[in-house]
Amino acid sequence: MATLTVPLSRIEGHARAVINFRGGEVLSAHFQATELRGFELLIQGVPAEQVPVLVPRICGVCSTAHHLAAVKALEDACGIVPPPAAVQIRELMMLGQLIQNQATSLFLFTMPDFSGVEGQPSIFHLGDEHANIAPRALAIRRLGTKLITLAGGQFIHPVRAVVGGVASGLDPAAMDALRRELTDGLAPAMELVDLNWAMFEGLRDRIGTLGDDEPAYYLASVYRGHSYYGSSIRVLAPDGTEADSFTARDLSDHLELRPIEASYSDGIMFRGQILRANSLARLNLLPEMGTPVADGLLARFRSEWGYPAHAILLFDLARCIELIYCLERAVELLEKDLTHAELRAPCYSMEGEGYGLVEAPRGPLIHHYVISGGLVEQARFVIPTQYNILAIERALEVAARRYITDAGINLELERAVGRVVRAFDPCIACATH
Amino acid sequence: MEERFAVLQLSGCSGCEVSLLNADDWIDNRRLLYMPLVISSDDIPQVDTLLVTGAVYTEDDLFRLRAAVRHAHHVVAVGTCAVSGGVANLGSRDEVRELFLDSMERRNVPRLLGKSRGIDTVVPVDRYLTGCPPTPELFMALLFSPESFSAPRMVCAECGRKKTRDRPDHLVGFHGGMLDPDICLINQGLLCIGSSTRAGCRAPCPRAGHPCVGCRGPSDTFIERSSDEWLEGIKRVFAGLTDIAPEEVDTGLRSPQFSLFVFQFADYTGTPRDKSKVF
Secondary structure, three states: OEEEEEEOOOOEOOEEEEEEEEOOEEEEEEEEEOOOOOHHHHOOOOEHHHHHHHHHHHOOOOHHHHHHHHHHHHHHHHOOOOOHHHHHHHHHHHHHHHHHHHHHHHHHHHHHHHOOOOOOOOHHHOOHHHOOHHHHHHHHHHHHHHHHHHHHOOOOOOOOEEOOEEOOOOOHHHHHHHHHHHHHHHHHHHHHHHHHHHHHHHHHHHHOOOOOOOOOEEEEOOOOOOOOOOOOEEEEOOOOOEEEEEOHHHHHHHOEEEOOOOOOOOEEEEOOEOEEOOHHHHHHOOOOOOOHHHHHHHHHHHHHHOOOOOOOOHHHHHHHHHHHHHHHHHHHHOOOOOOOOOOEOOOOOOOEEEEEEEEEOOEEEEEEEEEEOOEEEEEEEEOHHHHHHHHHHHHHHHHHHHHEEOOEEOOHHHHHHHHHHHHHOOEHHHHHO | OOOOEEEEEOEOOOHHHHHHHOOOOHHHHOOEEEOOOOOOOOOOOOEEEEEEEOEEEEHHHHHHHHHHHOOEEEEEEEHHHHHHOHHHHOOOHHHHHHHHHHHHOOOOOOOEEEEEEOHHHOOOOOEEEOOOOOOHHHHHHHHHOOOOOOOOOEOHHHHOOEOOOOOOOOOOOOOOOOOOOOEOOOOOOOOOOOOOEEOOOOOHHHHOOOOOOOOOOEOHHHHOOOHHHHHHHHHHHHHHHOOOOHHHHHHHHOOHHHHHHHOOOOOOOOOOOOHHHEO
16 A cells, blocks of 8 residues: 655644555545644633633634634523624624635735646745735735724734623724725726636636545534624535534534644544535525625626535635625625624623634634632543535545546645645644644 | 735634734835735745744644744744643643543644743744734734834833832732722832833733733743743842742742743743844
8 A cells, every 4th residue: 555645734733645555446544633722721720701812822813703603602501691893893703704715825925826837835926927916915904903902902812702792892983984995995806706717617627527526414603694793504405405404502412522632633524424514514504694795796606607506626716605605794894883882792701611612714614611619620622624625635535536547646745735735724733632 | 125924823722813914014115925814825925934833742833833934034933822731731741641631632733732832942042022912003013113113111111100118018819809090000019020020011911900921921031041030130129129928929920920921931941032033
């Protein structure tokens, strides 16, 4: 048996793909996470009120999602309902998180694979013809960071959400300025999306596939007009019918955790079936987005690739639609009064067991705490990348079969491995936590 | 010749990288040669400056750090994890042992070391860029004009909240009730240590209503002294502005969220860091 190990870059964290084969026969493919910090143990004994600002350190890419999942879990434990304006400020944080993440994934992580110039190490090396892409992409990405900063306080690890609501309202002048910036950002974002879409079609023509993997189940916690704040989780069957629906609290009755021997990340299955979460899952679970420009893109997407869409590389186009949606949705929310409204319900003691769910960039994220005497007795995290781990492995195996044959190993394999993994945009710091 | 730099990421959260990506002036100069988060390249080329983020927590971190510094003239420890081991040091050693034993059951993954460590326990460090994470402005200043960057001595001076004569007699915790948007958080009974934390971040947390937890570490007044002296300094501030018992302040400072940052320079080597190295 021969083993091919492909180191991975342009993803969050440390991971590698390992493909085992004999002659032209692919035996197995693995996706291995090679880092671990151990947050479920580290957070034990910590005062519950400190948790929302410690857990963002699980991941600097998805920090907002952890900040809010923690706050929601503690509110669930204490039976506190935050005021509507506080929820809207939190929704703005999530929209900022999604803008930042989808722009990073689309432009910094995958665009070098799509550009048509093979072997480009990064978006900063696309050559003179595309030299202006990187600054434009970073400018769109920065809109997300600005929104996180405005709504969340700190620029990477937010601090504004507290149990019961938010610590303070938003400055109306800053809201107004950012609303104008986001409005003005829509056109340049659409230009980049169009460019990405064209590169994407070029890639499909060049490699002759958008992914040969079979259809799968999809999972997300979204509804029309949502702001990634999380609701109940729904599972879609490959034929587009709803297969299951449950709350964060009941997750373990509906999904199965699968430890993976040579990885620090576990995987998650649905009734023994492969699951997919992230952008394509959300699109497959939404009738429409709820904002005009994004809905135009979604109609185009569905007319070209049908419903539900299954090809793996479509995750990237789904991210394009979400990027535009988040810009539009954030502009709507920034028109509200988030300065003087009631922002906080009081909380005097923390006790009990709670679950918090948000729709993080990579899927439904759940924090689960048992609080005793104000301290964390037990913590458990269900991480979106874990839903996709087994889907990544199956897709890697399919890609390996395409490029490892009796004729030999096609050198396209290494690039295919990168494309497959990046389509799922895995986050290893989160997955291993 | 223009200065070339690389970013090596050890066990961390990528937050430092995400912050650096917002400091995008370096793009025009194409000086960034290695950063696996956004650039696919197998080996670190020869660079002038190596920025290291994350802690030394696995044997893989140890190997990669030792290999990388051979290619760099200057090594910068970026963020709390690279400075002191960071957030992975929360909790007791028993829990770390439990993790270590868990990892023994998994084959072919890099093994965990017994403790999450700052990088200067392994290689010499020329500069420390503190913050969890450092702001884009601080990255730019460090990379391009460290001499001309100026900031007040402490976060307090960047915050802008007004001090009053209100003297709270207990800490209220973070979740008590609505805060006044303009009044100093200490006057409102919050354990804020911006009065002696290194400035330069522009105080985003206290401005948003969350106390400064000291992620940038002690100001120059305290950086070369023991952390006990910093703790005493903080307690003196609270004695001056509040009627809160010093024991209550002390307990708060030793809670995980504060101790993570308060003790980041106070520690394992016993040698104080030269303040000229801390940015």
